[in-house]
Amino acid sequence: MSDRVINFGAGPSALPESVLQEATQGLLNFNGTGIGIAEISHRSKEFTAFLAEVEGLIRTQLDVPQTHSILFTQGGGSAQFSAIVLNLLARHRLLHPDLPNDERVMDYVITGSWSKKAADEARRLGGGKVNVAVDARPYSKDGKSFDNIPAHDAYSLSPDPALIFYCENETVDGVQFASDASSPSSFPFHLLANSTLPPLVGDYSSSFMSRPIPRLADHAVIYAGAQKNIGPAGLTILIVRKDCLVDVDAAAKLGAAPVPFTMAYKTLADNVSVYNTPSVLPIYISGLVLRRSQQLGGVKYYEELNKKKADKVYAAIKEGEAKGVFRAKVKEGSGSQMNVVFDVVGDGAEAKFISGAEALGMKAIKGHRSVGGIRISLYNAVTEEQTDVLVAYMKDFLAQL
Template identity: 45%
Template sequence: MPEHNQVLNFAAGPAKIPTAVLEKAQSELLNYDNTGMSVMELSHRSKTFGKILSEAKANLTSLLNIPDNYEILFMQGGGTTLFSAVVYNLLAAKGKPDAPVDYCVSGSWSQKASEEAKRLGANVNIVFNSKKSTGSYTTIPPESEWKLSGPDAAYVYYCDNETVHGVEFPSVPTVDPSVPLVTDMSSNILSRKVDVSKFAVIYAGAQKNIGPSGVTIVIVRKDLLTPLQSASEIPTGGLVVPQMLDFKTLADNDSLYNTPPTYAIYMSGLVFKHMLENGGVDKYTEVNDRKASKLYQAIDNSKIYKAPVATGFRSNMNVPFRIYPEPLEAEFLKGAEARNMVQLKGHRSVGGIRASIYNAMGEDGVDALVAYMKEFEAQHQG
């Protein structure tokens, strides 16, 4: 079997982690900081782990320039659990359980988020659903066509980058400044510069563009942290926030209300430090733009490859494409694996090919994929 750094891992998540980070974790696996224990064995309430946690928060703050009026939380349950947590916490902060909640549906993950909000009984307003308006999740309609609820809304929700369909918002949506803006950045956090102050809540499952699965990063504005209430204390029809989904409970306890995913937090902290040592988000933005440009150019200049997403909304992180005739896709994937290019198969719901080129995927990896694509096309032309 090839060594780890000989495999080009294009998985959408759990995804590639920088080799230098894995080597650092390997060197500390059995004995972290001369404790005689692995990080996995440390008490989450020990001074040693407290230092790991505080350094991870400080480094993430530096990477994203997070203002002082925000809390960083480390939660469990992945981005999917945040579908529910957002509903509970933002409606509690609004204080009106029947307030509309606005959802921009640009792909399967925002669709799932809106469905969960409906299931919980929230008053869901669909701002737009690109599949219903165009027949597919391949674009984002102009803001002039959006149907926002205005200042009455408890929040506006969108998924900044749809991992399955490869649709990415080119900029932050314009909403009423009095309405909290919530975004799922699971698959593009830290890949480009972002003004955190424009958001009420940013969350991201770590397993795509940060580190291992098991932890979800939540960046929440402090004024939205609402005291926990019981059923007898809230208006009729209001949602009782489960304690383990309550942002204020987690903030008050520095994400240590119960045992957090300690090793995943440690690994995420190593990635944050690695990024700072390698130019920070500015440098990664530059490289990511270049990687995506090379790959999309190879697709657009081809006679057999086609990118379904409209120009202007194409993801820099998840690049889906089809091969025509479609039976060639299986052959392409087989040839890729023979060249140690793995996990290129598209999501089961859409098929095709998908190359996830997160921060940890070097430019040389994208160059190798492009070279193979050109070789494959040359073999199958006319």
């Protein structure tokens, strides 16, 4: 294993080495069956028992109430941009069958590239109109960047929307909602006070299992791709409130758009996530990661660890800003603990920073192609010791200038 590097990639991301080693055994012989996990039937008693264990590990560590189902599917967050629209518009149609489409509203909180793409998909699919409840760009330093979480008084939510969408952590832009309810950059849950079953949808793809989810029970749907904190690409995890497991065919008879079987939440729930073949191998590796997480102390353990890691990197950026070498991309208080983004100032300085890091075995730190700069992803599997190597390099880089 000596040729492995430190992977700061935004996803697919680093996984614990102990899990990867354990998974190699399962590839040959899963749970003593004599069949590898990539070969075994998804309907075998051994795999369905493991799937139930994975569900239990998520439910226990995130304290998911019995009012919500935990489902496993494919397609990542991008597929859920479509699925949430189709399922929650179907629910809204059943609740309000006579409401015309131009009065059926979907609220979107746009704080970065992914929430913008989600809103674009909702407009493309139709069936209701998109209300931008808040757009972070007018509140940015330059009036056009995603560099902040807007204050609570900037939001304008609709009275009875079909859904309210937000992306908890924007992987590209490096902004994240604060978990502390007293922070001005937290999600304004108090604006949902008049609704007993708010249609709140949270995209947690890049922060899932990194810390507790505030007001989880108030969410209609939470979803996450596995490939950031808990497993390989190919698995999407859903937490769906049971009132959102609606009969989409009944809604279609009332005028809602038909929903493909594999995207209908009720289909997934009724068939215990095995209506069709799920992502068997990613589920297996995710289960191993979740077992390890539980042994370490779950999301509370990672919340403390990830804060320590992020605080160290942000402190190094501040040191670099004082010297005119680094420039933070995100306003203070809105920065992500998962994806720390900054610029290296000066002609050729960014390329020099990246090549120097790679020479020391630190890979995948270049920012997203749409925004450039540097992006350091500090997912659960990135250790504090690995983070310290990066911080030491950042300080050495400053000292050489």
